[in-house]
Amino acid sequence: MSTGLLWLLVASGFGAVAARRPAVAAVLVTSQTLLLGAGALAMAPGRSGEFAVAAGLLMLKAVLVTAIVAVAIRRSREARPHADESGLLVRLGAAVVLVLVMVALVPEYGLESVAAERGATALIATALALVLVRRPILFAVLAFLIAENGIAVAAVSVSGALPLIVEAGIAFDLVLLIGVAAIFQRRILAAFGTTDSSVMQGGARG
Amino acid sequence: MDDLIAVLVLIAPLAPVAVALAVPAGTTATAADRIGRWGSAVAALPAVLLGALALIRAGDAPLTGSWWLVDAPGAVFLLTVSVVGAASAAVSPAWLRTNPSSRAGALGSRRVYWIAFLLFWATLVAVPLARNLGVAWILIEATTAASALLVAFSGKRSALEAGWKYLVLTSLGLTVALFGIVVLYVTAATGEASLAVLDWDALAARAGALEHDATLAAFVLIVAGLATKAGWAPVHNWLPDAHSEAPPPVSALLSAALLPAVALIAWRLSLALVPAVGEDAVRMLFGGFGLVSLAVAVPFLWRPLPWKRLLAYSSLEHMGVIALAIAFQHPLATAGLLLHVLGHGLAKSLGFYATVPLLRYQPSAARRPPRGLASLDRGLAGAVGVSLGTLSGLPPSPLFLSELLILAGGFAGGPAWMSALAAVLLALGFLGMAHVLVEGLAGRPSGRRPSSRRGTRQIQVLATVAAVALLALTVVGYSLPGSDIVRAVTGVA
Incomplete structure (x- = not known):
């Protein structure tokens, strides 16, 4: 995977952390997913048949996830944006610190390039930052997607690729989870009148 | 026997899936409940048989297939999952009758419940059989969707x-x-x-x-x-x-x-x-999770919590014990771990099943600890008593023996300070749970008495079966150290 594409993927993750509106972040993250699928397909010529199938699966997963996220956003549109929980610089600063710490902590482990290793780790760290600093519940779904994209970057950069059965299982689980998360988002909006996760803090007390 | 095991490996997780497919055939809520409950009882049989066969051949090498593995430790977990799954299915209709979902009609909600429940259970049955880390991850992740909906x-x-x-x-x-x-x-x-x-x-x-x-x-x-x-x-x-x-x-x-x-x-x-x-990395990582889990759980066991929340923090405590057993890497701790999983599974599920009649006759237990159950209903008090007594580690419960074995394994093989700290935390947890046990059974009663024995008959039967099984586990537990089952894990007697 080219270094330029990796930078683009990481930048779209930071874009999602910076975006004020969930819909903008969703566009950035689903674009990231599609871009990754396209990048994997571009790498397929000259590789094993199993890699080509896995890359196709990644693209299919990206299309399905994009469709589910689009439907979820359309069905849970809110009248006004949530009050901003933290400033742009704080959000981005937290993400940068988390990325740097994680990249420093994870040793080299043998992917095709060090850039791919760092890119994968950076995407997973960005996802964790997104969960920590953003309140609308759609961001949790997007964080999950970014983290899965980080895994996918590592998976397509493995010499010989990951076994297809594992790729297929991961793709199936991801689509299922995003689907269930979309159901939750709608039900939460119906029950709470908002998808701002701060209204749920401490609500469950059995 | 090997051929039979290979067949059972396929049938065990597919049987609950087959029942899930049959649930929509029920045209009324009662019919859906009947299919779910009795279908689950039948669906548990292959997994129970598989677990039993695996324990019988514990001294032999594990049997493996392309994705599956049948060995003694896996069998202990498989038995726990299958028995708890079947028992949960048996209790479900009583809960569903009193708590219709607000989101769908009775039949629709029953179908959603049973299908999600059975798919969740089917996936759980497959987890102890997974031979491969990647397959195991996919199965664990697959449990999330159905269980979150539940x-x-x-x-x-x-x-x-x-x-x-x-x-x-x-x-x-x-x-x-x-x-x-x-x-x-x-x-x-x-x-x-x-x-x-x-x-x-x-x-x-x-x-x-x-x-x-x-x-x-x-x-x-x-x-x-x-x-x-x-x-x-x-x-x-x-x-x-x-x-x-x-x-x-x-x-x-x-x-x-x-x-x-x-x-x-x-x-x-x-x-x-x-x-x-390295052994130290395993010891520190699992020991850290174990001790922190105990330290977080114990203060909550001292607080007057609602019944289910108390059981939740008790789960945190017992998962901490299991993490410590993994950390100690000693045959005694391994024996304790296997006994703990079975004993905790029986006692904890009984505690949750008791919630169904408990909340009917003492609704305040949804907000406060249960009180005075002995004078309210003896059957219900018996279930709560067996569950809490076992979970607190009161002798002669199997959890008393398992915790003793794990701590002994820790003193023998792990850092002594870790075992000593765990022993102190477990003693504090015991005191908290014992207090709830005394108050729950003998405190000032509230709520209403059941109008007939019918309302608590099921929990009485479950409590009796669980009490006998727990005592049997204690007896079996004494022979676990040095057994083929433990040797299969550690390679030493």
């Missing part, structure tokens, strides 16, 4: 919040674990893409030659990720809410089957990778 089944705001929290936290945790699996795969792979790289036996065979730093990073990522799903503190935040809000039969399955099943995968990983990461 946690939020009541449709209450608090249930939605609990279900959402569970979905997000465990999914993110499992993503971190998946990253660790990719790192481990890259470190262990030798050429062509092959699923077999992640087989437990292949990992163990190559562990000595793996690069230390990368393997250690992968190990930490995988265990930390799995910890979110296993409910180990400090990444346990979903657990108290999900256990409190889920329907009681689902809470039982979450606590008594899901958490230990995930712990089994972490345990298998540690056994495979010890030569690569």
